[in-house]
Amino acid sequence: MSFDPATLTYNDAGLIPAIAQDAQSGEVLMMAWMNAESVAKTLETGQVTYWSRSRQEFWVKGATSGNTQTLVDFRVDCDRDCLLLEVDQAGPACHTGRRTCFYTAVRNGEEVEIEMPMADQPSA
Amino acid sequence: MSFDPATLTYNDAGLIPAIAQDAQSGEVLMMAWMNAESVAKTLETGQVTYWSRSRQEFWVKGATSGNTQTLVDFRVDCDRDCLLLEVDQAGPACHTGRRTCFYTAVRNGEEVEIEMPMADQPSA
Numbered sequence: 001m002s003f004d005p006a007t008l009t010y011n012d013a014g015l016i017p018a019i020a021q022d023a024q025s026g027e028v029l030m031m032a033w034m035n036a037e038s039v040a041k042t043l044e045t046g047q048v049t050y051w052s053r054s055r056q057e058f059w060v061k062g063a064t065s066g067n068t069q070t071l072v073d074f075r076v077d078c079d080r081d082c083l084l085l086e087v088d089q090a091g092p093a094c095h096t097g098r099r100t101c102f103y104t105a106v107r108n109g110e111e112v113e114i115e116m117p118m119a120d121q122p123s124a
Numbered sequence: 125m126s127f128d129p130a131t132l133t134y135n136d137a138g139l140i141p142a143i144a145q146d147a148q149s150g151e152v153l154m155m156a157w158m159n160a161e162s163v164a165k166t167l168e169t170g171q172v173t174y175w176s177r178s179r180q181e182f183w184v185k186g187a188t189s190g191n192t193q194t195l196v197d198f199r200v201d202c203d204r205d206c207l208l209l210e211v212d213q214a215g216p217a218c219h220t221g222r223r224t225c226f227y228t229a230v231r232n233g234e235e236v237e238i239e240m241p242m243a244d245q246p247s248a
Contacts, residue, residue, distance in 0.1 A: 019143055019155065021152055026149075028145055030201070074229060075227075076230065077154065077226050078225045079225070084226040098202075101203070102208040103202070107198075109127050110127060111200070
């Protein structure tokens with residue numbers, strides 16, 4: 001593979017922000033972080049693999065919950081310091097059970113919940 | 125206004141990542157950073173105002189280029205450490221003249237440019 005994850009720009013902790021967007025609906029699902037090795041793993045496996053800052057370990061999205069993100073397209077921004085992942089999201093992306101993590105809006109100065117948790121899904 | 129920008133979670137530099145998405149097309153345009161004061165300015169003025177890390181000053185998007193981002197909806201994620209801005213984007217969002225900063229894809233291990241710069245727009 002000639003794309004080299006080392007050519008991306010990482011922060012002082014060696015991380016780059018990665019935005020996950022539903023490839024079909026265009027909904028922005030979440031933002032998390034990757035290091036160079038998780039970028040490589042994501043491209044190699046096709047399963048989105050973040051770096052967990054709290055656990056300091058690889059985080060294969062959905063490995064325990066089943067709510068996987070299968071990579072559809074991998075994009076790099078003009079500054080090479082942010083990633084956009086087009087994904088096929090299984091079930092909710094958010095740990096609260098909502099499709100997206102961005103379920104709170106600020107409207108007229110007040111926080112409003114604009115999305116409810118998804119109903120429990122039968123497992124595939 | 126009862127929403128308090130101080131209730132968001134900022135990094136050690138006092139910044140929070142903000143993703144701008146075209147409110148009509150759903151296209152993810154760019155990611156930049158805000159501090160608490162730029163969050164407040166964005167909500168007060170309706171014009172997306174980032175914090176420029178390189179210039180260490182407020183960055184009213186489009187103030188010099190005319191490629192403004194008018195806020196349509198302001199969203200906060202579940203961890204309160206990332207923002208999603210639904211915007212009405214005038215012209216290209218990217219300084220390269222492209223609609224989005226995410227114009228490079230990695231496909232089959234190679235970088236591919238998937239979007240060309242927009243033609244020069246007559247100013248409104």
